[in-house]
Amino acid sequence: MRKKRIVITGIGVVSPVGLGKEAFWHNLWEGKPGFGPISLFDTSDLKVKVAGEASGFNPQEILGKRGLIDLDRATTLLLSAAKFCLQDSQIDLANINSPTTGICIGTTFGSLNSLSEFDEQSLQEGPNFVNASRFPNTVINSPASRAAIRYGIKGPNTTVSTGFCASLDALEHAVDTINAGRAERIIAGGLEEMCIQTFLGFYRLGYLSGLKNNYEPTSCPFDKRRDGIIFSEGSGVFLVEELDAALNRNAHIYAEVLGIGSDFDPFRLHKFNPKARGMIEAMQFALEDAGIDTGKIDCIFANANSTPDGDYVEARAIREVFQKQADEVPVTAVKSITGESFSAGGSFALAAALGTLETGLIPPIVNFEQADAASRLNFVSDSARMDNVDKIMINAFGPNGANSSVVIGRYY
Numbered sequence: 001m002r003k004k005r006i007v008i009t010g011i012g013v014v015s016p017v018g019l020g021k022e023a024f025w026h027n028l029w030e031g032k033p034g035f036g037p038i039s040l041f042d043t044s045d046l047k048v049k050v051a052g053e054a055s056g057f058n059p060q061e062i063l064g065k066r067g068l069i070d071l072d073r074a075t076t077l078l079l080s081a082a083k084f085c086l087q088d089s090q091i092d093l094a095n096i097n098s099p100t101t102g103i104c105i106g107t108t109f110g111s112l113n114s115l116s117e118f119d120e121q122s123l124q125e126g127p128n129f130v131n132a133s134r135f136p137n138t139v140i141n142s143p144a145s146r147a148a149i150r151y152g153i154k155g156p157n158t159t160v161s162t163g164f165c166a167s168l169d170a171l172e173h174a175v176d177t178i179n180a181g182r183a184e185r186i187i188a189g190g191l192e193e194m195c196i197q198t199f200l201g202f203y204r205l206g207y208l209s210g211l212k213n214n215y216e217p218t219s220c221p222f223d224k225r226r227d228g229i230i231f232s233e234g235s236g237v238f239l240v241e242e243l244d245a246a247l248n249r250n251a252h253i254y255a256e257v258l259g260i261g262s263d264f265d266p267f268r269l270h271k272f273n274p275k276a277r278g279m280i281e282a283m284q285f286a287l288e289d290a291g292i293d294t295g296k297i298d299c300i301f302a303n304a305n306s307t308p309d310g311d312y313v314e315a316r317a318i319r320e321v322f323q324k325q326a327d328e329v330p331v332t333a334v335k336s337i338t339g340e341s342f343s344a345g346g347s348f349a350l351a352a353a354l355g356t357l358e359t360g361l362i363p364p365i366v367n368f369e370q371a372d373a374a375s376r377l378n379f380v381s382d383s384a385r386m387d388n389v390d391k392i393m394i395n396a397f398g399p400n401g402a403n404s405s406v407v408i409g410r411y412y
Contacts, residue, residue, distance in 0.1 A: 004179050007411055009251040010089025010239030012081040012189075013351050016052030016232045017337055019062070020084050023055075024348075025355040028363035029384040033219065033337045035230050041196040048203060048210045050217045052232025052339035053194050070133045071146065074110040074193040078143040079150055081235035082187055086151065089239040089251060091185075093152050100245075102155035102183040104174045105144040105237070106166025106190040108343045113195035114138050143191055155183045164303070164398030165262065166190050167236065167346030168406050172260045174240045184245040189237030190347035198342070202231050205270065209306060219340075220367035221304035221333035222311050222375050229305045232339030236347025238354075254354045258292070258391065259407040261285025266401050272313045278403035279317035279395070286393065286405040287321075294322045296391050297329055297407070299362055301349045303395040304333035305340040314397060315375035330387060332380040336366045346396035350406065353392045357410050360386050 013020060016034025017027040027034070034052045043049040059068055059076035062083060068076065082103075086093070093101060114137035122130050136142050141159040148157050156177055160170045167190030174186035192198070202208055209228035210217035219230045246253055263285060265278025287293065300318060304311045311333075319326040334352045341348060356362050361384045368381035391409040396402075 005243035006175050006178055006257045007241055007243050007246050007253045008238050008255050008257065008354060009241050009246050009253055010085040010091065011254065011351055011354055012083065012085025012088060012237045014054050014057060014077050014081045015234040015236070015338055015348055016055050018055055019057065021088065021351065021355065024351060028334060028337055028352055028355070029361050031337065031364050031366045031383065033366060034232070035339060040194050046203065048208045048217055050230060051194060051199065052230055052341070054234050072114045072137045074107070074191060075137065075143045075146045077193055077233070077235040078105060078147055078191045078237070081189065081237045082147050082151060085187060085237045085239055091239065091249065098152055098154040100155055100184040101153050102157060102177060103144050103148050103153050103187045104158040104160060104170045104177070106160040106162065106170035106343050107140065107143060107192060108161045108163050108166055109198045110143050110191050110193065111138055111140045112197045113193065116197050153187065162402050163400060164342060164345060165396040165402040165404040166343035167350065168394065168396045168404040169262065171240065171257070171350070171406060172262060172404070175257055175260060178240065178242050185239060185241040187237055188240050189235065190344040191235040192233055192342045192344040194233035199231055202229065207307065218367050219306045219336045221302065221306045221336050221365055222315065222372055222379060223368050224370040224372045226306040226308055226311060228307060229340035232341040234341055234344050234348065236344060236351045238350065253411040255357050255408040256411045257406065258409045259286045259288070259290025261289055262404040264401050265403060270399050272309050272399050274313060276313045276317035276320065278401060279314060279397050280320050282403035282405040283317065283321045283393065283395070286407045290407040292391065294325050297393050298387065298389040299356060299392045300329055300331045301353050301392060301394045302331055302333045303397040305335045310397070310399065312372070312375050314395065315377055318377060326377055328378055330362055330380050330385060331377045332362055333365045334363055337363065346394065346404070349394045349396070353394050353408060356389050356392060357408070360389055362387055362389065
């Protein structure tokens with residue numbers, strides 16, 4: 001099967017550091033983290049009370065008041081990001097062949113809060129007295145389906161649930177779908193909401209910053225002081241199109257998707273393989289798919305989320321893949337600013353990387369004070385760096401074995 005040229009022509013972001021691409025990019029470049037006291041649920045009995053809630057998010061202001069009464073937070077996060085994306089792409093789905101447009105969303109916990117509330121009502125009042133209108137929210141593909149209904153998307157509709165890699169895996173599925181001729185364009189991206197259930201999951205597993213030490217919760221990837229993540233939420237989605245379809249409508253092209261690689265490394269539950277086999281192979285597969293070598297990569301957007309083992313193993317993997325060039329290629333980690341949004345994390349990194357291709361500005365790793373000698377690379381720290389960036393690698397890695405890398409490049 002001939003590999004088609006596939007490009008990104010729209011960006012939609014709802015994040016802890018801004019709503020819409022402009023606010024998101026601005027706060028990344030300024031190095032302004034989006035963390036604060038949790039307002040969505042009671043934290044009085046918890047040691048950690050800080051997270052990255054979507055900044056100033058009010059779905060009514062974005063989507064209007066109609067049709068929201070039976071939608072949960074996860075769905076409205078996605079609907080809002082999708083609206084920003086469609087507006088940014090300047091596409092009118094009503095005037096194109098809708099069955100040629102699909103949607104693929106990466107989310108893993110997107111329905112957990114709705115499922116919990118539905119089950120609680122069922123247990124308290126009995127299954128005969130639950131609110132049936134809330135039932136559709138309990139299935140994991142509900143947000144993607146609701147987005148398709150709202151925006152008239154009649155093509156392939158898929159939800160990908162692969163944890164930390166879900167956003168990039170959704171992009172891979174979108175690219176495969178277009179290459180297979182099943183669609184001309186796909187709205188692809190990721191989603192995760194902030195709720196007590198997901199927060200407590202990471203809290204009980206000991207993943208959150210501020211649990212093990214007496215530090216103020218801090219996201220400081222690759223820093224010697226790192227002690228865990230700051231949990232966050234949001235949605236990032238992109239319009240991914242076959243090049244000819246984009247050119248036919250004179251679309252603005254942010255980037256071309258050059259290569260994607262993924263590898264599952266079944267090492268151990270909740271633990272990275274110290275040999276980094278899966279990370280290494282995902283990056284190598286992405287480079288092979290793009291048909292380039294490491295010397296063509298001008299910047300790496302690392303997965304690094306401020307966990308002691310994860311950042312160290314990723315740095316080791318980058319050095320193994322890039323060899324001597326690992327001392328030269330700039331490396332950044334936007335989770336120092338956005339936090340760890342699980343399935344949405346890759347979408348935020350991709351949105352940031354697209355901003356770098358647009359402007360040449362690489363966002364910094366903030367809170368980088370004490371370099372970890374064991375993880376030393378050419379880190380972009382302190383402030384944004386202006387550079388001549390043509391091709392970027394984006395990583396998303398998880399401690400349960402999933403590893404995905406994407407290479408994007410400026411369109412020529």
